[in-house]
Amino acid sequence: MCGIVGALVFDGSPFQVSEPYITRMRDTMAHRGPDGAGAWTSPDGRVGLGHRRLSIIDLSDAANQPMGNEDGSVQVVFNGEIYNHTEIRRELEARGGHVWRTDHSDTEVIVHAFEEWGIECVHRFRGMFAIGIWDGRSGELWLVRDRIGIKPLYYGVHDGRLVFASEIKALLEDPDQVRAVDEEAFFHYLSFLTTPAPMTLFAGICKLPNATWMRVRHDGAVEERRYWDAAADAEDLSGWSESDVVERLLEELRQSVRLRKIADVPVGVFLSGGIDSSTNAALFSEGEGGPVKTFSIGYEGEYGSYKNELHYARRMAQAVGADHHELLLTPRDLIDFLPRMVWLQDEPIADPVCVPVYYVSKLARENGVIVCQVGEGSDELFYGYPWWKTRLDLQRWHDTLPVPAFVKRAGLAALRAAGKDRGLPYEYLSRSARNERIFWGGAEAFTDTMKHRLLSPRLRERFAGRTSWEAVEPIWSRYRESAATPSRLGWMSYVDLNMRLPELLLMRVDKMSMGVSLEGRVPFLDHSFVEFAMGIPERMKIGDGHEFKRVLKKAVRGLIPDELIDRPKQGFGVPVYEWMFAELGDRARRELEEFCEQTDFLDRSEVLRLFDAGYQSEIWYLLNFALWWKRFVADG
Numbered sequence: 001m002c003g004i005v006g007a008l009v010f011d012g013s014p015f016q017v018s019e020p021y022i023t024r025m026r027d028t029m030a031h032r033g034p035d036g037a038g039a040w041t042s043p044d045g046r047v048g049l050g051h052r053r054l055s056i057i058d059l060s061d062a063a064n065q066p067m068g069n070e071d072g073s074v075q076v077v078f079n080g081e082i083y084n085h086t087e088i089r090r091e092l093e094a095r096g097g098h099v100w101r102t103d104h105s106d107t108e109v110i111v112h113a114f115e116e117w118g119i120e121c122v123h124r125f126r127g128m129f130a131i132g133i134w135d136g137r138s139g140e141l142w143l144v145r146d147r148i149g150i151k152p153l154y155y156g157v158h159d160g161r162l163v164f165a166s167e168i169k170a171l172l173e174d175p176d177q178v179r180a181v182d183e184e185a186f187f188h189y190l191s192f193l194t195t196p197a198p199m200t201l202f203a204g205i206c207k208l209p210n211a212t213w214m215r216v217r218h219d220g221a222v223e224e225r226r227y228w229d230a231a232a233d234a235e236d237l238s239g240w241s242e243s244d245v246v247e248r249l250l251e252e253l254r255q256s257v258r259l260r261k262i263a264d265v266p267v268g269v270f271l272s273g274g275i276d277s278s279t280n281a282a283l284f285s286e287g288e289g290g291p292v293k294t295f296s297i298g299y300e301g302e303y304g305s306y307k308n309e310l311h312y313a314r315r316m317a318q319a320v321g322a323d324h325h326e327l328l329l330t331p332r333d334l335i336d337f338l339p340r341m342v343w344l345q346d347e348p349i350a351d352p353v354c355v356p357v358y359y360v361s362k363l364a365r366e367n368g369v370i371v372c373q374v375g376e377g378s379d380e381l382f383y384g385y386p387w388w389k390t391r392l393d394l395q396r397w398h399d400t401l402p403v404p405a406f407v408k409r410a411g412l413a414a415l416r417a418a419g420k421d422r423g424l425p426y427e428y429l430s431r432s433a434r435n436e437r438i439f440w441g442g443a444e445a446f447t448d449t450m451k452h453r454l455l456s457p458r459l460r461e462r463f464a465g466r467t468s469w470e471a472v473e474p475i476w477s478r479y480r481e482s483a484a485t486p487s488r489l490g491w492m493s494y495v496d497l498n499m500r501l502p503e504l505l506l507m508r509v510d511k512m513s514m515g516v517s518l519e520g521r522v523p524f525l526d527h528s529f530v531e532f533a534m535g536i537p538e539r540m541k542i543g544d545g546h547e548f549k550r551v552l553k554k555a556v557r558g559l560i561p562d563e564l565i566d567r568p569k570q571g572f573g574v575p576v577y578e579w580m581f582a583e584l585g586d587r588a589r590r591e592l593e594e595f596c597e598q599t600d601f602l603d604r605s606e607v608l609r610l611f612d613a614g615y616q617s618e619i620w621y622l623l624n625f626a627l628w629w630k631r632f633v634a635d636g
Contacts, residue, residue, distance in 0.1 A: 147228040
């Protein structure tokens with residue numbers, strides 16, 4: 001787990017890539033790699049690579065990066081883990097023709113796999129990764145992001161060069177990189193709490209989408225291609241019995257957890273006491289010589305919007321004999337963390353769960369653990385969110401009830417006349433009237449009406465008549481083309497696998513855990529497991545009574561205590577609602593009033609109306625943007 005950076009200068013540009021240029025960008029990410037640093041530049045100054053190392057597999061100096069092949073014609077920087085590197089190395093050794101310098105480095109496997117198979121080698125990798133490969137033989141730079149998007153990879157093209165890095169703050173060290181807001185990305189941020197790839201909130205800086213590689217030629221020509229698709233590559237399980245699916249599910253998950261135990265440093269588990277993290281803890285404990293280390297976060301006091309789950313976590317820790325650690329947070333912890341949170345995020349990740357993820361990562365690192373397994377992905381794959389049922393029902397009604405468009409438009413007019421055009425009923429009816437999907441993803445912030453009213457008059461005019469469906473529609477088109485048997489639930493999983501997970505949930509894990517030099521691993525998002533899960537028929541996942549996580553619960557029954565399986569779902573949350581009524585709310589009002597005075601993005605009166613109307617979560621979304629703008633644009 002590391003931080004990577006690199007630059008390629010195009011033909012005709014006078015710019016030279018120097019080692020100081022690379023190291024200045026590289027060392028903004030020292031938190032991603034405190035165990036070592038390296039840099040490589042070509043003799044002609046046309047290309048350079050840099051690396052910060054968090055040593056996890058093969059701790060020797062021989063495994064340092066950037067790493068080259070035998071003659072130096074291929075150079076690699078890599079962030080992540082290739083869990084099946086031993087098997088790939090064995091195959092490469094059998095084929096012969098490669099000189100190995102390390103004992104068991106997964107980076108060296110990438111180097112020789114690329115030599116052997118070219119970019120097709122990515123299909124052999126099982127893991128999480130962001131990779132930069134310079135092929136001096138062809139004069140091409142390759143950038144690759146893993147199938148799910150667990151690891152980030154950003155890039156900018158300007159002034160005759162392409163620059164890439166694991167974090168945006170590294171790219172901002174390039175003296176020619178402009179610091180300005182991408183207003184279109186901001187428009188979509190207000191809908192999704194994040195920016196859909198390839199956009200970021202920085203004008204001129206993009207992120208490589210999940211499951212994508214990019215080839216950059218020395219003349220500046222760029223080719224981008226998706227190499228994997230969760231729907232197209234899903235298994236066909238239509239003829240399977242439910243009992244066979246349940247048995248295979250546990251087998252696949254057990255293998256995924258086992259692979260994510262591979263490390264030369266201590267590994268632990270984040271434990272909330274829910275089904276997902278409890279399953280991770282139980283499977284991790286199988287075959288262990290000593291107790292697994294588990295880590296949990298709670299809050300001092302009791303809150304109506306969020307109930308502590310620590311007693312459930314303790315119950316699971318006791319069941320597996322874990323070495324259990326926990327920490328209670330206060331509103332002061334959040335306020336004190338805000339400046340560092342904004343800096344670590346690079347661009348707003350408007351999910352308050354960033355706060356407990358940071359502190360539980362810090363807790364783990366302080367107790368000697370370098371790697372932790374986390375539970376992200378299960379809800380999206382196995383119908384784990386109770387509110388998904390409403391969206392499914394609405395989509396079913398839209399698809400099956402022959403309601404004429406003029407009737408829907410009349411309903412919208414009636415809601416507007418009644419002053420009820422800000423809420424979700426109006427939003428969903430609008431989507432239905434435009435014949436769009438009801439479900440746009442599991443992270444939705446402002447309705448379309450609220451968003452347009454929040455925008456400043458200038459932006460309101462610029463985006464008049466537009467909605468964020470334009471960011472979702474390409475994903476919908478891809479799903480229709482790639483899914484063998486499209487379904488409503490399949491679409492919901494698919495869109496979250498292509499937006500909410502890679503750009504929000506997994507980024508909060510990556511940015512917050514790497515902020516304390518800790519690696520997060522995601523067993524439920526092993527790509528082979530995802531291919532299997534996406535092939536499970538909808539009827540098995542839902543059943544007759546819309547049971548949430550139905551097939552997963554059947555698979556883990558007997559593995560974890562029944563009381564954890566059968567309890568109501570809560571989720572990993574933060575009591576932002578109550579905290580907004582205390583010191584955090586006062587801070588948010590001051591920051592947003594100041595932001596509105598200094599910028600032309602938001603309508604000040606509408607922002608203040610949110611405070612008066614008690615929209616606490618929505619205030620958090622805007623506060624994230626305002627603090628980001630102050631740190632990276634105004635003060636940058």
